[in-house]
Amino acid sequence: MQDFAASFFEAFRLVLGLDPGLIEIVLLSLKVSMTAVFIATIIGLPLGAFLAVTRFPGRGIVIVTVTALMGLPPVVVGLVVYMLLSNAGALGPLQLLYTPTAMIIAQTVLVVPIIAALARQTLEDLNGEYRDQLMLFGLGSLARLRTLLWEGRYSLMTALLAGFGRAVAEVGAVIIVGGNINHVTRVMTTAIALETSKGNLALALGLGLILVIIAFAVNALVFLLRAAAERSAYA
Amino acid sequence: MHEVVRSGPQAAAKPILPVSAERLFVRRKGRVLLDIEALTIGGRGTTVLVGPNGAGKSLLLNVLAGLRAPDSGRVLWNGEPPNRQRYCRFGMVLQRPVLLRRSVRANVEFALRAVGSSAEQARAQAHRALEAAGLLALANASARVLSGGEMQRLALTRALAAGPDLLFLDEPTSSLDPASMQTIEAMVRNASEDGMRIVLIAHDLAQARRLGDEIIFMHRGKIVEHAPTDRFFGAPATPEAQAFIAGKILI
Numbered sequence: 001m002q003d004f005a006a007s008f009f010e011a012f013r014l015v016l017g018l019d020p021g022l023i024e025i026v027l028l029s030l031k032v033s034m035t036a037v038f039i040a041t042i043i044g045l046p047l048g049a050f051l052a053v054t055r056f057p058g059r060g061i062v063i064v065t066v067t068a069l070m071g072l073p074p075v076v077v078g079l080v081v082y083m084l085l086s087n088a089g090a091l092g093p094l095q096l097l098y099t100p101t102a103m104i105i106a107q108t109v110l111v112v113p114i115i116a117a118l119a120r121q122t123l124e125d126l127n128g129e130y131r132d133q134l135m136l137f138g139l140g141s142l143a144r145l146r147t148l149l150w151e152g153r154y155s156l157m158t159a160l161l162a163g164f165g166r167a168v169a170e171v172g173a174v175i176i177v178g179g180n181i182n183h184v185t186r187v188m189t190t191a192i193a194l195e196t197s198k199g200n201l202a203l204a205l206g207l208g209l210i211l212v213i214i215a216f217a218v219n220a221l222v223f224l225l226r227a228a229a230e231r232s233a234y235a
Numbered sequence: 236m237h238e239v240v241r242s243g244p245q246a247a248a249k250p251i252l253p254v255s256a257e258r259l260f261v262r263r264k265g266r267v268l269l270d271i272e273a274l275t276i277g278g279r280g281t282t283v284l285v286g287p288n289g290a291g292k293s294l295l296l297n298v299l300a301g302l303r304a305p306d307s308g309r310v311l312w313n314g315e316p317p318n319r320q321r322y323c324r325f326g327m328v329l330q331r332p333v334l335l336r337r338s339v340r341a342n343v344e345f346a347l348r349a350v351g352s353s354a355e356q357a358r359a360q361a362h363r364a365l366e367a368a369g370l371l372a373l374a375n376a377s378a379r380v381l382s383g384g385e386m387q388r389l390a391l392t393r394a395l396a397a398g399p400d401l402l403f404l405d406e407p408t409s410s411l412d413p414a415s416m417q418t419i420e421a422m423v424r425n426a427s428e429d430g431m432r433i434v435l436i437a438h439d440l441a442q443a444r445r446l447g448d449e450i451i452f453m454h455r456g457k458i459v460e461h462a463p464t465d466r467f468f469g470a471p472a473t474p475e476a477q478a479f480i481a482g483k484i485l486i
């Protein structure tokens with residue numbers, strides 16, 4: 001009990017004292033996950049938009065698949081990306097394994113389905129409501145889509161935040177493809193796992209604290225966006 | 236806010252009239268929703284579509300507007316298939332108007348930008364249109380929080396602002412108080428006198444009399460009567476129309 005109390009105290013000291021080791025890990029985490037969300041947005045948003053407004057044979061299957069992929073187990077994604085990037089894999093020559101780039105790739109794979117599926121749902125609902133009116137404005141299909149993206153901007157940002165929340169909190173994929181190398185690929189989740197197993201609870205708790213704060217901040221942001229969306233829609 | 240950019244000034248748009256329909260047929264689950272032998276909307280004035288709930292009035296307007304494809308038959312705008320981008324001098328207010336999630340003013344400006352007005356033109360035109368409609372006090376309010384009647388007025392203002400040659404109105408006064416209804420009817424009458432061709436769906440037969448130069452009476456997806464207003468109300472030719480005017484329930 002005494003030990004835990006001391007660990008808590010030390011954890012707060014690390015966080016409040018902006019311990020350089022801890023900051024380095026936090027910044028790498030944020031960099032990796034934000035980059036992954038950025039890339040996943042570039043891929044997932046157009047994919048979701050395409051699925052929302054087009055009709056083609058097999059569309060239903062694609063939608064079910066994308067939605068199901070939202071629940072991909074991170075370790076499995078880690079494993080698949082590992083196989084791709086390892087020396088024997090298709091992307092082996094790029095020598096990306098155990099680099100932040102590998103972690104970004106893995107997290108992008110995790111986040112694309114989330115953004116695509118949520119964007120698809122949002123835009124399809126909006127399109128149902130707006131289609132006739134936007135046709136009456138005389139907008140072509142691209143202009144209609146652009147209008148839908150703008151009208152749905154708050155919900156779409158919620159989708160991005162959901163993706164970020166998943167990326168920053170997952171440990172299974174980054175530990176496999178990143179390897180948790182100190183100063184290179186050590187992020188918050190992998191550091192917590194390692195430090196806990198080493199018995200260094202202070203650092204683990206400090207990082208855990210920051211992770212929780214980030215999760216809270218993301219959810220608060222989602223909440224504020226919802227409120228903004230409702231204000232623009234009804235209030 | 237500036238996502239709509241379209242080339243081509245609206246003045247250069249092609250004339251949309253006459254709008255005609257040939258052998259339109261729409262069926263859902265074995266039920267005939269629309270069965271129109273022939274219909275031409277041309278010339279001047281206001282046509283009022285009347286008929287019981289579910290007669291197919293909204294469906295007919297939507298098909299004529301090119302929003303719904305019929306199962307068979309065709310709609311022609313000045314001899315061509317409906318194409319809102321080429322014939323931009325067409326406006327419509329839907330039975331359930333869809334307002335964008337932005338201010339009242341921005342809703343009107345959006346419609347004007349969509350038909351090729353510049354940003355400054357749109358701002359000035361929107362201002363004038365809102366003023367004429369008595370909506371200036373609400374100009375900066377969020378369009379989605381308006382009352383039902385205010386939404387209908389905004390939807391009509393938005394459609395009128397672009398100065399269409401042909402305007403479809405699907406029950407534009409269904410949830411308005413008497414004063415607002417008079418405002419709207421005056422706007423419709425003015426537009427009609429300025430040469431705008433109007434097709435309007437009405438449930439209020441007094442309104443049909445006040446606004447209509449001619450009446451189209453629909454029942455079960457068919458046009459049962461198509462006659463000048465005086466003749467329709469004075470000497471309805473069919474038992475269905477007689478019953479409808481007398482306020483009897485038609486199934």
Ligand SMILES: Nc1ncnc2c1ncn2[C@@H]1O[C@H](COP(=O)(O)OP(=O)(O)OP(=O)(O)O)[C@@H](O)[C@H]1O
Pocket residue numbers: 263268286287288289290291292293294295330
């Ligand atoms: N997409 C659709 N699928 C199935 N049925 C439809 C569809 N659209 C319209 N209908 C049916 O077609 C009939 C005519 O509908 P419509 O909206 O044209 O009636 P209306 O004459 O405008 O009635 P109201 O006066 O109540 O507005 C209704 O029975 C409606 O249920």
Ligand SMILES: [Mg+2]
Pocket residue numbers: 292293294330405
């Ligand atoms: Mg209707």
